[in-house]
Amino acid sequence: MYKIVSAIFLAENIKKIEIEAPRIAKKRKAGQFVMIRVGESSERIPLTIADSDPEKGTISLIVQGMGKSTRELNCKAEGDSIHDIVGPLGTPSHIEKFGTAVSIGGGVGTAIAYPTAVALKEAGNYVITINGARSKELVILEPEMRAVSDEAYITTDDGSYGFHGFVTQKLQELLDSGKTIDYVLAIGPIPMMRAVAEVTRPYGIKTVVSLNPIMVDGTGMCGGCRVTVDNQTKFACVDGPEFDAHLVDFKNLSDRNKMYLPEERKSADLFAHKCNLNTLK
Amino acid sequence: MDAQHITTKERLAIPRQQMPSQDPVIRSHNFQEVNLGYTIEQAQREAQRCIQCKDPVCIKGCPVNIKIDQFIKLIADGNFLGAARKIKEDNVLPAICGRVCPQEDQCEKTCVLAKKYTPVAIGNLERFAADYERENGSVELPTVQPATGKKVAVIGSGPAGLSCANDLVQLGHAVTVFEALHELGGVLMYGIPEFRLPKEIVQAEIEGMKKLGVVFITNSVAGRSVTIDELLEEEGFDAIFIGVGAGLPWFMGIPGENLLGVYSANEFLTRVNLMKSYQFPDNDTPVFNCTGKNVAVFGGGNTAMDAVRTAKRLGAEHAYIVYRRSEAEMPARLEEVHHAKEEGIEFLMLMNPLEFVGNEEQWLTGAKCLRMELGEPDDSGRRRPVPIKGSEFILPVDMAIISIGNGSNPLIQQTTPDIEVSKRDTIVVDINTMATSKESVYAGGDIVTGGATVILAMGAGRTAAAAIHEKLMAAGE
Ligand SMILES: Cc1cc2nc3c(=O)[nH]c(=O)nc-3n(C[C@H](O)[C@H](O)[C@H](O)COP(=O)(O)OP(=O)(O)OC[C@H]3O[C@@H](n4cnc5c(N)ncnc54)[C@H](O)[C@@H]3O)c2cc1C
Ligand SMILES: Cc1cc2nc3c(=O)[nH]c(=O)nc-3n(C[C@H](O)[C@H](O)[C@H](O)COP(=O)(O)OP(=O)(O)OC[C@H]3O[C@@H](n4cnc5c(N)ncnc54)[C@H](O)[C@@H]3O)c2cc1C
Ligand code: SF4
Ligand code: SF4
Ligand code: FES
Numbered sequence: 241m242y243k244i245v246s247a248i249f250l251a252e253n254i255k256k257i258e259i260e261a262p263r264i265a266k267k268r269k270a271g272q273f274v275m276i277r278v279g280e281s282s283e284r285i286p287l288t289i290a291d292s293d294p295e296k297g298t299i300s301l302i303v304q305g306m307g308k309s310t311r312e313l314n315c316k317a318e319g320d321s322i323h324d325i326v327g328p329l330g331t332p333s334h335i336e337k338f339g340t341a342v343s344i345g346g347g348v349g350t351a352i353a354y355p356t357a358v359a360l361k362e363a364g365n366y367v368i369t370i371n372g373a374r375s376k377e378l379v380i381l382e383p384e385m386r387a388v389s390d391e392a393y394i395t396t397d398d399g400s401y402g403f404h405g406f407v408t409q410k411l412q413e414l415l416d417s418g419k420t421i422d423y424v425l426a427i428g429p430i431p432m433m434r435a436v437a438e439v440t441r442p443y444g445i446k447t448v449v450s451l452n453p454i455m456v457d458g459t460g461m462c463g464g465c466r467v468t469v470d471n472q473t474k475f476a477c478v479d480g481p482e483f484d485a486h487l488v489d490f491k492n493l494s495d496r497n498k499m500y501l502p503e504e505r506k507s508a509d510l511f512a513h514k515c516n517l518n519t520l521k
Numbered sequence: 522m523d524a525q526h527i528t529t530k531e532r533l534a535i536p537r538q539q540m541p542s543q544d545p546v547i548r549s550h551n552f553q554e555v556n557l558g559y560t561i562e563q564a565q566r567e568a569q570r571c572i573q574c575k576d577p578v579c580i581k582g583c584p585v586n587i588k589i590d591q592f593i594k595l596i597a598d599g600n601f602l603g604a605a606r607k608i609k610e611d612n613v614l615p616a617i618c619g620r621v622c623p624q625e626d627q628c629e630k631t632c633v634l635a636k637k638y639t640p641v642a643i644g645n646l647e648r649f650a651a652d653y654e655r656e657n658g659s660v661e662l663p664t665v666q667p668a669t670g671k672k673v674a675v676i677g678s679g680p681a682g683l684s685c686a687n688d689l690v691q692l693g694h695a696v697t698v699f700e701a702l703h704e705l706g707g708v709l710m711y712g713i714p715e716f717r718l719p720k721e722i723v724q725a726e727i728e729g730m731k732k733l734g735v736v737f738i739t740n741s742v743a744g745r746s747v748t749i750d751e752l753l754e755e756e757g758f759d760a761i762f763i764g765v766g767a768g769l770p771w772f773m774g775i776p777g778e779n780l781l782g783v784y785s786a787n788e789f790l791t792r793v794n795l796m797k798s799y800q801f802p803d804n805d806t807p808v809f810n811c812t813g814k815n816v817a818v819f820g821g822g823n824t825a826m827d828a829v830r831t832a833k834r835l836g837a838e839h840a841y842i843v844y845r846r847s848e849a850e851m852p853a854r855l856e857e858v859h860h861a862k863e864e865g866i867e868f869l870m871l872m873n874p875l876e877f878v879g880n881e882e883q884w885l886t887g888a889k890c891l892r893m894e895l896g897e898p899d900d901s902g903r904r905r906p907v908p909i910k911g912s913e914f915i916l917p918v919d920m921a922i923i924s925i926g927n928g929s930n931p932l933i934q935q936t937t938p939d940i941e942v943s944k945r946d947t948i949v950v951d952i953n954t955m956a957t958s959k960e961s962v963y964a965g966g967d968i969v970t971g972g973a974t975v976i977l978a979m980g981a982g983r984t985a986a987a988a989i990h991e992k993l994m995a996a997g998e
Contacts, residue, residue, distance in 0.1 A: 462770065500807045
């Protein structure tokens with residue numbers, strides 16, 4: 241059992257959970273994730289390590305309530321425990337001094353991009369962050385992002401805060417203004433990552449996305465997480481999760497992620513009876 | 522019948538005792554064990570069939586050289602606990618090996634009765650003795666030697682790791698097992714299904730080792746959570762045994778393999794066995810709903826048999842084995858093939874998939890296959906399947922499970938470059954000691970051999986334990 245040291249909502253339905261996991265805290269690098277199992281009958285789900293405190297021996301996860309497993313996790317409070325956590329898994333982000341690096345996060349993708357943005361900054365890049373949300377209440381990690389950015393932009397779909405529009409529009413605006421961009425990292429919903437890839441493709445800018453296929457073990461043993469990259473099959477949990485955006489078959493990924501929709505709905509419905517509104521702020 | 526006073530002729534006249542099993546129609550809908558085990562009478566009668574050869578050649582067929590003649594005599598004499606203990610001198614997991622060893626290729630193949638009669642059912646008897654001991658609560662904890670002050674790390678809790686840990690702890694070393702998954706037992710837990718190997722038996726063995734003092738740390742991936750070098754240099758381990766198995770599923774590299782409904786056997790079996798998705802939604806992990814569907818498993822080994830019989834139990838209307846050679850070449854245990862047939866599994870032999878086809882939503886709808894015929898023998902002596910021109914057809918299936926074997930997971934090799942590996946990424950060892958090219962690091966089981974058997978993995982774990990012990994004690998002087 242792994243103890244939850246703190247658990248706070250950052251926005252509606254998005255919670256930051258700090259867990260005791262000293263070995264992971266010591267070893268993890270930007271871009272890596274853990275597999276967790278909330279309880280004894282829970283699924284194993286992957287979550288990015290948003291932050292860690294090696295001294296304290298804790299790691300932080302930022303979780304968006306989607307279906308049963310993430311909502312069950314978001315019901316947990318300080319002092320509770322989770323059953324299993326294993327990591328750090330996945331190949332760490334490839335970090336170097338690219339020059340000007342843009343980190344783009346959509347929704348909870350902002351949390352996944354955050355550690356890599358920090359590492360890009362530490363490597364001496366000029367870091368621009370663009371973080372999108374549907375509306376103002378859903379913006380997360382704004383102060384943290386500003387702290388690591390040379391330029392920070394927030395976009396909202398409804399215009400309630402920051403730039404009115406999508407992250408891709410903001411990116412296009414930067415490119416149109418004649419800015420040289422050497423590297424783009426985009427993490428968020430599949431349509432967003434695909435759209436970013438199309439914006440940067442004509443410019444030949446190296447663009448990396450973090451893929452989110454369905455995983456089981458997270459160690460390369462099952463092949464369930466396979467994605468198609470450059471017409472080859474890759475296991476996202478060991479070969480990734482980060483891949484060259486211009487080579488990813490996003491359609492295959494989004495199709496495969498629909499594999500268990502009826503079952504996911506069923507689990508979520510059953511869970512809703514148990515835990516109602518606790519998942520919300 | 523008095524065991525002492527029967528003639529060889531009388532022994533040879535006893536028919537091989539059939540293992541009682543659940544009715545095929547009933548069992549193809551449940552996950553309880555298929556085989557029910559010998560009764561005491563059956564076991565003794567089967568034991569009497571053994572003619573107690575002067576030169577018991579059966580022993581040479583067993584990779585760990587169990588004293589087969591002796592344990593069988595103990596059963597014939599009614600000393601069942603004695604038999605169990607005799608087996609355990611050489612095999613620490615007899616209840617498991619008795620169930621899963623490919624006996625027809627090992628001990629029972631070399632039994633002198635095999636040629637003219639039917640071989641003694643050595644595996645069934647081994648299982649009987651081990652079950653008798655466990656079910657009567659008579660398992661004795663072995664004595665542990667005084668502490669040596671040496672620390673050994675075992676990576677992986679499959680049969681190789683467990684047997685290595687078991688021997689080392691008894692020799693007085695402090696043993697810590699690191700396991701990547703949340704559950705201990707390796708393939709015995711996540712691969713081989715409950716209906717063939719009840720998980721309770723595996724867990725009982727592990728509980729015994731915990732009592733002896735083995736420390737188990739789950740959720741710990743060597744190469745990621747901790748590296749081999751860190752274990753040696755920072756955590757003070759004096760030696761390391763790597764028993765991480767062959768856990769990297771191969772795919773066929775044909776079009777359509779990433780359609781929805783195409784699984785590796787590892788994923789399917791892990792979801793069902795480890796994550797218990799047959800109990801969805803009580804357990805959260807879902808798996809393809811096989812009810813009323815057509816499921817094809819590609820391959821002919823034990824894994825393929827386990828996958829296809831699992832799909833049948835989950836309600837598949839048609840459950841096929843599609844294999845590119847003929848039935849005689851299938852590497853699966855004979856008993857599993859026999860059981861699968863009884864359960865209504867359909868065997869499509871000499872057939873090779875070329876492509877998977879799907880619908881608009883990218884769900885699998887069929888496998889385009891080619892029929893084969895047997896040609897000249899290849900390097901392995903098996904007749905090579907050659908395609909029959911123009912024989913393509915589409916086999917309508919809703920789910921496909923690829924079960925063509927596993928490669929080795931390269932995590933440890935990648936993070937420990939001074940461990941020598943073969944072209945196939947398996948770890949290279951000295952087979953007498955299981956020592957790798959790296960000082961104080963040993964390896965055994967599937968990570969060395971590629972996918973093999975439980976008994977070979979166990980034997981390798983024990984060989985390594987002996988070598989580690991010798992090395993550590995020599996160093997201590
Ligand atoms: C490498 C990686 C890192 C991730 N990091 C984060 C993170 O930091 N924060 C966060 O909120 N989310 C993260 N996710 C996504 C998160 O794992 C899923 O939202 C979660 O598994 C959904 O489970 P559920 O039961 O709540 O929802 P469900 O209703 O079961 O599923 C909702 C959707 O989530 C996806 N999903 C379902 N099961 C799994 C599974 N076992 N593995 C992966 N995806 C699944 C599917 O696309 C599905 O349609 C990450 C995913 C990956 C692959
Ligand atoms: C479905 C199936 C059916 C089979 N049926 C039979 C049968 O009937 N008879 C038979 O004799 N053999 C059978 N086999 C083969 C047999 O199970 C294997 O040969 C045997 O289990 C190998 O043992 P092992 O200890 O080397 O590895 P495994 O049993 O594979 O155990 C390795 C363990 O190491 C863990 N691990 C992996 N990487 C790491 C890491 N980096 N850090 C920490 N831990 C790690 C794994 O999670 C696993 O628990 C079958 C195999 C399968 C898959
Ligand atoms: S361990 Fe396997 S090969 Fe050896 S005697 Fe037992 S069943 Fe036969
Ligand atoms: S070879 Fe067969 S008959 Fe002879 S001792 Fe072994 S089991 Fe008995
Ligand atoms: S999640 Fe199983 S191989 Fe990646």
